[in-house]
Amino acid sequence: MKxxxxxxxxxxxxxxxxxxLGIDLVPFKTCTYDCIYCQVGRTTNKTIECKEFFPVExxxxxxxxxxLSTSFDVITFSGSGEPTLYKRLDELVYEIKKLxxxxxxxxxxxxxxxxxxxxxRVLDVDIxxxxxxxxxxxxxxxxxxxxxKLNINQIIDGLIKLRNExxxxxxxxxxxxxxxxxxxxxxxxxKQTIDKINPEKIQINTVVRPPSEKIAVPVSxxxxxxxxxFFGNKAEIIAYIPxxxxxxxxxxxxxxxxxxxxxxxxxxxxxxxxxLGIDINEVHSIIKGLLIKGMISEYEHLGDTYYVxxxxxx
Numbered sequence: 001m002k003x004x005x006x007x008x009x010x011x012x013x014x015x016x017x018x019x020x021l022g023i024d025l026v027p028f029k030t031c032t033y034d035c036i037y038c039q040v041g042r043t044t045n046k047t048i049e050c051k052e053f054f055p056v057e058x059x060x061x062x063x064x065x066x067x068l069s070t071s072f073d074v075i076t077f078s079g080s081g082e083p084t085l086y087k088r089l090d091e092l093v094y095e096i097k098k099l100x101x102x103x104x105x106x107x108x109x110x111x112x113x114x115x116x117x118x119x120x121r122v123l124d125v126d127i128x129x130x131x132x133x134x135x136x137x138x139x140x141x142x143x144x145x146x147x148x149k150l151n152i153n154q155i156i157d158g159l160i161k162l163r164n165e166x167x168x169x170x171x172x173x174x175x176x177x178x179x180x181x182x183x184x185x186x187x188x189x190x191k192q193t194i195d196k197i198n199p200e201k202i203q204i205n206t207v208v209r210p211p212s213e214k215i216a217v218p219v220s221x222x223x224x225x226x227x228x229x230f231f232g233n234k235a236e237i238i239a240y241i242p243x244x245x246x247x248x249x250x251x252x253x254x255x256x257x258x259x260x261x262x263x264x265x266x267x268x269x270x271x272x273x274x275x276l277g278i279d280i281n282e283v284h285s286i287i288k289g290l291l292i293k294g295m296i297s298e299y300e301h302l303g304d305t306y307y308v309x310x311x312x313x314x
Contacts, residue, residue: 007079008062011072013267013275015238016129016171016203017105021072023063024079025086026053032082032111034145037177037216039209040080048112048147050087060095067100074127075100078107085112090121103127111150113158123166129203130159131173134181135189143180159197172199173238176206176227178217191231202235204228208277254278255286259309262296266306 007024014020027045030053034043063075075096077083083106086092093104103126110130112118122128133143140152163170172194176182181190194202204227207218218239219227228235257276261267269287273280287307290296296307 008059008066009079011070013261013265013271014074014076015275017076017127018073019071019265020074020076020078020105021066021070021102022076022078023059023083024081025059025077025083025089025092026079026081028080030081030085031109032085032147032150033109034212035109035216036143036145036213037175037207037211039211042212043081043145045081046147047085048149050085050112050115050118052087053085056088056092056095059092060099063096064099072102074103074105076105076107077125082109082111084108084118084122090124093122093124097124105129109144110159111144111146111155113162114154115158119158119162119165122162123168125168127169127171128162128166129171129173130162131175132156132159132190132194132197133175133177134186135193136186139181139186143175143177156193156197163197163199169201170197170199171201171203172197173203173205174227174231176204176219176224178206178219178223180215182219182223182227187227187230194231199234202231203238204231204235205237206239208239251286254282255290258283258286259290259295262307263309266299266301266308268304268306272307 009022009024011019011021029040029043030045030047031043032046032048034046077089083089096104105127106122106125107129108131110132113130134140135152135156137152140146174190174194204224206224207216224237224239228237254276258272261272261275269280269283272278273283287296291298294310296309298305298307
């Protein structure tokens with residue numbers, strides 16, 4: 001099996017994790033779900049069968065080279081499918097911890113933790129980021145179009161079992177969609193379930209990049225703030241949705257978000273576009289203005305242009 005059949009990508013800036021080095025463990029697009037909001041596209045292989053899609057030894061070989069040639073904050077299992085479908089995930093985690101002391105993060109839809117073996121495989125991961133959208137089966141099927149052998153009750157039960165067995169941190173993403181799971185009944189029921197799961201953080205997200213289906217519509221920034229307040233002190237908004245009040249205010253929000261990212265570390269234009277969901281041409285326009293004003297500077301490294309904050313250089 002060729003190394004090109006899987007990807008180690010990045011590092012890329014992440015609003016939640018810092019600079020993330022990604023490992024994609026499943027073929028495109030192998031998943032337990034076919035979510036209407038997925039930015040990767042429609043699922044082509046919907047399955048709940050765990051497999052060793054790629055050899056652990058090959059993944060580690062490529063990862064070693066990447067670790068030696070780049071800097072990053074975390075290693076993240078994510079990408080173009082559901083990483084908990086990877087059958088040798090626990091072995092991979094064990095070997096990665098021999099290579100680096102960076103935290104290992106699992107970005108998952110959370111649909112397989114009812115499976116005892118899947119839970120065992122993730123116990124040594126440092127941070128798990130599962131997703132919840134609803135506690136109602138009809139809504140669950142509308143949003144996620146899951147594998148027919150999955151149901152919402154078993155999925156929630158799996159998340160609660162994970163919490164009871166797992167000593168690491170759980171940052172639970174609540175993904176909200178306008179007109180689907182943003183009503184009082186949905187939010188109240190989800191909050192009660194989140195209290196049972198008891199994550200360290202509740203991260204509220206909505207549609208930012210083009211989804212698989214047009215019915216996946218983002219909620220407003222005002223509604224995101226209301227939901228954040230409703231969920232309590234553990235909740236934070238991770239979606240970048242500018243206030244829709246005037247063209248100037250929207251642009252100002254984007255400028256602030258870009259400056260905040262550049263303050264953290266040098267980034268490329270494509271990093272900004274991907275992380276914040278801003279069209280690359282608009283990123284270029286904003287960056288040009290910031291350069292003219294002297295608020296940021298640029299430098300070349302290995303043929304790429306990076307932008308750095310003047311404030312961060314002081």
